[in-house]
Amino acid sequence: MQRERTRNLTLKEIENYFHLPIEEAAKKMEFSATVVKKICRKFGVARWPHRKIQSKEKKISNWASRLAAIDDHQERVRAENEILSLKREIAKFGEGSSKLADDYL
Numbered sequence: 512m513q514r515e516r517t518r519n520l521t522l523k524e525i526e527n528y529f530h531l532p533i534e535e536a537a538k539k540m541e542f543s544a545t546v547v548k549k550i551c552r553k554f555g556v557a558r559w560p561h562r563k564i565q566s567k568e569k570k571i572s573n574w575a576s577r578l579a580a581i582d583d584h585q586e587r588v589r590a591e592n593e594i595l596s597l598k599r600e601i602a603k604f605g606e607g608s609s610k611l612a613d614d615y616l
Contacts, residue, residue, distance in 0.1 A: 516542075517542070517546060517549075517550055520550055522554040522556075525540075525547070525550060525551065525554070525556075526604070528540065529559070529560050529561060529564060529604050530561065530564055531561060532559075532561050533547060533548070533559040533561065536559075536561075547559075560604040563604070564601055564604055567597045567600055567601050568601070570593075570597050571594050571597045571598065574590050574593050574594045574597070575594060577590055578590045578591065578594070
């Protein structure tokens with residue numbers, strides 16, 4: 512039964528959980544973390560991206576708080592571009608994933 516479920520699982524379905532730690536994602540998908548890792552490797556995802564996504568979200572938050580205090584137009588544009596760039600990087604982790612792509616693009 513589980514083999515059939517893992518065989519039919521698509522990358523798009525897995526991407527919906529990238530924002531969670533792998534243990535939590537595995538629990539929600541009703542698989543073990545090892546099975547989730549094997550499925551990811553099958554689709555070419557070498558590492559679970561939760562920590563990278565979390566890091567980029569923190570950078571976005573920092574830039575957003577700085578943005579409120581910036582008066583200079585050039586610096587403001589630079590900060591907005593940096594935020595947009597980070598959002599695009601996050602969306603790349605979940606291309607095709609409604610959770611990540613919709614939240615960041």
